[in-house]
Each structure stands twice: as C-alpha cells, then as structure tokens.
Amino acid sequence: MEIDLTMSEGSQLFSLLGTTYNAMLRARKRELEPSGVSLRQTMALWGLKVMDRPTTIAEISQIIDRDHQTTAQLLKRMEKEGLLERLKGPHKRSTITVVLTPKGEDAFRRTFERYEAFDEISSCLSSEELDTLKGYLKRLREQAIAKSALYPPLPGPLASMLGM
Numbered sequence: 001m002e003i004d005l006t007m008s009e010g011s012q013l014f015s016l017l018g019t020t021y022n023a024m025l026r027a028r029k030r031e032l033e034p035s036g037v038s039l040r041q042t043m044a045l046w047g048l049k050v051m052d053r054p055t056t057i058a059e060i061s062q063i064i065d066r067d068h069q070t071t072a073q074l075l076k077r078m079e080k081e082g083l084l085e086r087l088k089g090p091h092k093r094s095t096i097t098v099v100l101t102p103k104g105e106d107a108f109r110r111t112f113e114r115y116e117a118f119d120e121i122s123s124c125l126s127s128e129e130l131d132t133l134k135g136y137l138k139r140l141r142e143q144a145i146a147k148s149a150l151y152p153p154l155p156g157p158l159a160s161m162l163g164m
Helices: 009-035 039-051 057-064 068-080 102-113 117-122 127-148 156-161
Strands: 084-087 097-100
Touching: 009 039, 009 102, 009 117, 039 057, 039 068, 039 097, 039 102, 057 068, 068 084, 097 102
Parallel strands: none
Antiparallel strands: 084 097
16 A cells, blocks of 8 residues: 655645754844853843743743743753852742842843844745734744643733733
8 A cells, every 4th residue: 555645735735944043043033142152041141131020930931931840940940150040938848039130130131132033034025925924923923832832821911912
C-alpha cells in the first residue's frame, strides 16, 4: 500500500510557521550574542520588566510559554547569576515570587539596546500586510490554545501589552 506523502494545508502551514519562527529566533539569538544573555533569559527579563512587580513562576511560565518546571530551573540559574532574586512569602507554603536585581536591570537594558532583527525581517511587509498577518496568527493561536488547553489565557492587560 502506497502512502500519500502530500502535506495537507494545515501541515504545510505548520511547517512554514515553524521554519519562519526558527529562522527569526536564530536572527534574534545572533543579535543577543554581544549582551551575553540567552534568548530564554531575555524573555524572562522582559516578562519581569513588563509585570513591574514581584511575579510568580507560573506567571513567567505563561509569558515565556514554557512549563512550570522548565521556568523554575531557568529562574534558579538566573538567580545564581545574580539577575534576579526569588522572594519567599511569610508562610512555609507561600508562593515564591521573583524580582529583577540591579544586575538583572542592566542585563535587560543590554538585551534591548539592539532589538532590530524582527523589525528588519518584517520590513518586507507593508503595515497593512502586517496587521492582516497578525490578525490571522491571533486566530490560529486562539484555536491552537483551545485545542491544547495547556495554559489559561493571559490576563487581558498583559495580553494587550504583548499584542495578543
């Protein structure tokens, strides 16, 4: 029996989105190299800066779209590097929150001094094309979230700030 290897429309879209995403990430990683801060660390620093308050590991997990354990490990490494401080609540089972340290603030500043890769890549589209593409991607993301139900939706103000 012969198997049809033709990709469905959805599979073609998934492949195109994945390769585009990966290429854009490689461009951003290259852009970040002089800062000495990894892409994941940059995302966590940005999330903490956006929240502008002590933030839980669960909230950072949502912002960077990683599971709780992976995020907790990332934040522990960042704490060892002096980029953030983990704060324990007054009770034994209190929620742990994290805040940026002065070194973390400096790292955040270094990572956003050069933030041109995504804009340079997207400059091949007009502003109308970008708006249309963002609208389509938001619809696809909402459908994918509904299918996966891994995380609850981001709070409205944060989703708005992220352009979601």
